[in-house]
Amino acid sequence: MMKSICRFCLYIFIVLFLFPFSAYTQASGKKFVVVIDAGHGGKDPGAIGRIIREKNINLGIALKLGALIRENHPDVKVVYTRDRDIFVELQQRANIANRVKADLFISIHTNSATNRSAYGTETYTLGLARTEENLRVAKRENSVILLEDDFSKRYEGFDPNSTESYIMFEFLQDKHLEQSINLASSIQRQFKNSAKRVDRGVRQAGFLVLRNTGMPSVLIEVGYISNRNEEAYLASEKGQLQMAKSIYNAFCDYKSDCDRKQGAVVSRNGAKEKTDSSLQSENRTIVVTKTNSEKSSASSGSEIVYKIQIMVSPKKYGEKNSCFKGLSPVSYYRENGLYKYTYGETTDRKKLLQELPRVRKLFKDAFIISFKDGVKVK
Template sequence: MMLKNIFFKAALLSSLLLTTVQSSAAQGKNTAGGEKFTVVLDPGHGGHDAGTVGTGRRKIYEKHVVLKVALKLEKLLNENMDDVRVLLTRRTDVYPRFIDRVNTANKNDADIFISIHCNSVENVKRDGPRVRGAETYVMATQKAAANLEISKKENAAMMLEENYRETYKNFDPSDLASNIGKSLEQFSTIKNSISLATMAQEGFEDTGSRKNLGVKQAVLYVTYATVVPAVLVELGFLSNPEEEDFLHSEKGQQQMAQSLYEAISKYKVRFFDSRQHGPKANAPVDFDAIMAEQTGNVNQTQPAGDKTSAGEHSGGVYYCVQLISSPKTVNVKTEPTLRKFQSVEYYRENGMYKYTMPKTSTFAKAQQQLSQAKSKGAKTAFIVAFRDGKKIDTAAARKLTGE
């Protein structure tokens, strides 16, 4: 049954509009005072709601797998990040209401919300063996909301909750495009959600060795009602025997937790540590444009310095002082070299994370930055050059900038 037949229509979604304001306030919070990066992990389903049962070969279902991955991820975060606060919507086999999952993020001023799930095909016998891979969902933007399939199984358990009509009366997916599309376009959190989703997919592919099914848009309650950047990850298909074995194994669960840990680290470096909190609340959001931006390489970084002095004036050519490189993301606040720098960015190359000072438009400015870097103890720092987001030879770049 389609959800649109079930939910009451609400003409005004005033609660959503109000929370937009809270969202930008939360995003703009100052990190200088030692505030912690708050991560809310939401293991899907639980209790009476088993989630997908996969191939049916086992008595351990989606609700068990996602809880184990969430607990492993919590451990990784607590052990490896000193300025993080991790909250779980459940720690045992219980069923939290959808609204309580969302409120764990909204009422605790969370920085990100990650709902963790496993996937399944409808026809397990026919499609199970051939469908595999990991995907991540973000809340649909206006353009897409009109054309999207409204119902998805991840919303379904909501209707088993007592008083669900009253609790979720403002959530009418069939009205999304017409009634609240415009305010959705203004949701500053969508852009951050897409960044987080992209990082999660990179983690699933690189560290989890999963097939990358990409970042997708959907109308899901947990990503709709959260006022903070929110994603719903589908770790893999329990309807696929091989993927089910992987996700049930200790090693597979650890690998998926590690994938998400790396995504969270990357997100934190970009949006929290560098005190870059995303676009202003009224910036227009376009899914396709953001996705195009994400596919670039150095474009993953944002200029943390003064934009007027650090532009790309000479045909998209710019320079960066590279400080360190690492096979994994590092905590820029505690890493011995990076912690001496006010703002740090990174790009990825050959599987390595390369941390740099903010980009500059001329080689001369890069040279000044390089001597600053060396005086701060970054003895092996050097200058790298880019053209249109692609790394180029420094000598070639100097010709282009006439230096």
């Protein structure tokens, strides 16, 4: 099993370096590419309800979402992993996204539970399942690989029904975690405010389809097919359109944020506008920087202080946690609802530049950030 975990981690390393594209680093003039993945399909029905199968709900919402984007965003290329009722292997879904160098991957699914009263929406990003419920959802969605030929060899012995197989997700450092969580949070807000659905929150779990993609990615559970009322809603054209519009609104917010970072903003109807001069001149974000003992670590004077950012997480860790791999001192600051962990603190940038190669042996995506008067300078 440990050999399998090591092979998995090596594969992730290769994916992230062979496909180093991100919505935040689009090449000039390149169309923004979004891959929409309708879960299940063909011989894999997904969860089965009283009046509809999951695969049909997923496809209906996916096609409506893609149509909205194509109609209103001519600068966006929409790619479907499937646009009809066919079976597509999990690895192939990720391959499609990587092959077209997607900037965003959205996977649409429908939940199910033995408790028929369960209802509401959830959006997942890649990570280790911290609850039994999240693990249950991941196991159910990953079990589709059992329908694939030679799945054991293709997925390096991964057993979707074995809790032990999910240990590997503890060690994955998703370089797109912040973007993925931001999108997931926006989707959940839209479900609650626009579609008036119950918000069950943003969660993390070990989904194979997200593991192999090299861009910001989310997996959406649009509701519970096992709940009679929610199934009827999701089976209806009205319900599917409302869910698609909610995801579309979140996509627009995400895309606008990407464009703003490149000097332009895009409205919900896809029209590009020049960024306001006040936005162009805004080059810093005020954040609170703290050590793990809650003491401020911002400089007391007006000097610029440099640190090495090593990782981002939705969770707060103690400074002796093993996830820091022995680095000390480690501090953190909070931004956009995430804990961003840093190592070291000095006014001498050259000193950190000399230290950076050693840190990158432990955290390959580490980079130097700076603060002035408690403000992170961008």
